[in-house]
Amino acid sequence: MPDQTSGPSDDAEPGGAPRHAHHRHEDRPEPDVVAPDVAATDEVSDETVQDETVGDETVGDEDEATPEPATPVAPPQPFLPGGSRFTPAAPSGTRRLWNAVTQKPDGGQVLVAVLVALLGFGAVLQVRADDDALANARRDDLVQILDGLRRQADRLDDHVAELESDRRDLVSGADTEAAALEQAQERARSTGVLAGTIAASGPGIILTISDPDREVNAYTMLRAINELRVAGAEAIQMRGGGNDEAVRVVASTAFENPRPGVLTVGGKELEPPYEIVAIGEPGELTGSMTFANGVIASMEQDGAEATVDEYDDLTVDVLHEPQPPQYARPAPEDGDDE
Structure with a gap:
């Protein structure tokens, strides 16, 4: 077969000039x-x-x-x-952490760091102070404190048992109305003792404070009253032997020093020597006054002398004159119209 790509009839133009040959390049x-x-x-x-x-x-x-x-x-x-x-x-996590650590802190970060350091320092000092108070206490004082806590827990258990018994009597008693009336009267008497509106009697202590220089201030007296309440005192009265003024101490009683050397309790000025009568368990009340670095120790540091005497039967006969509340009123019970 003749070659179709190189014949003279296909490659030659008129005049005899040869055509250019075109070749396909191989695919590379x-x-x-x-x-x-x-x-x-x-x-x-x-x-x-x-x-x-x-x-x-x-x-x-x-x-x-x-x-x-x-x-x-x-x-x-x-x-x-x-x-x-x-x-x-992106930078790795280690690199970002290194950049955050080596970055210069601004003023706000420095202030926050200082406040956190001061707060931690204060907390450490407070914890150490509390630990030192118990660590420096004598063994007898620790035993007395533990006994007081146990007795208080026993009293609370007895009170819970009485309340449960009253509840059972109200629910299942045959004479429910009479039982409710008796319990209401008993509750009114208890409330009157706590409010200082009726006299009270029972075992307790008398704390006698001789303060010739009148250095015992209102804060120390209020601390003594609070310690007695924590120890279970149910009725307290305070008398000034110098002017024979007496006050029934209740929750609203104020202790003030209007001027140096003058003590007012419940609005009445009392002159030394002072006498505090508290009704409660005598052993616990005595322990609340005589423990290490307690109330009596503080009074002796002020130059006063204090003694505690226990009695099987005492009477608190000074009454408190209640004032009508200015803002508070009894809340309506469920089902009552306001």
Whole structure:
């Protein structure tokens, strides 16, 4: 079969001028590298020029192809998944921590650090002070404090048992109305004793304070009353032997020093020597006054002398004159109209 690509009828133009031969370049595989290097580019260019000059007929001098200069290729960049553009990696956790530690703190951070340090220092001092108070106490004082706590717990248990018994009587008693009336009267008497509106009698102590220089202030007296209440005192009265004034001490009684050397209790001026009568369990009341660094020790530091005497039967007969409340009123019970 004759060659169809090189016949004289196909390649020759009128006038005898030969046509240029066109050859297809063979498909070359693309390089695996994203950016080819310069040497490989030059080699491909040389092969292309050689292919263009080979044919069935020689190409004229005026049509000879001149190779173009190679274009500089940028150095290869690292390939990152998700795109061809280079993205800087985020700093690691260790690096961020190091930057936070080495960063210079501002004024607000310094102020917060100082306040936290002062708060911690104060808490440590308070804990140490409380530990030192118990650590320096004598063994007898610790035993006495423990006994007082046990007795107080026993009293609370007895009170709970009485309340439970009253509840059972109200729920299942045959004479519910009479039982309710008796309990209401008993509750009224108890409330009257606590409010200071009726007299009270029972075992207790008398605390006698001789203060010739009048150095015992209102704060020390109020501390003594609070210690007696914590120890279980149910009725308290205070008398000034110098002017024979007496006051029933209740929750609203105020202790004041209007001027140096003057003590007023419940609005009445009392002159030494002072006498405090408290009804309750004598052993616990005595212990609340005589423990280490307690009330009597504070009075002796002020130059006064204090003694405690226990009695099996005492009477608190000074009454408190209640004042009507200015703002408070009884709250309505469930079901009552306001």
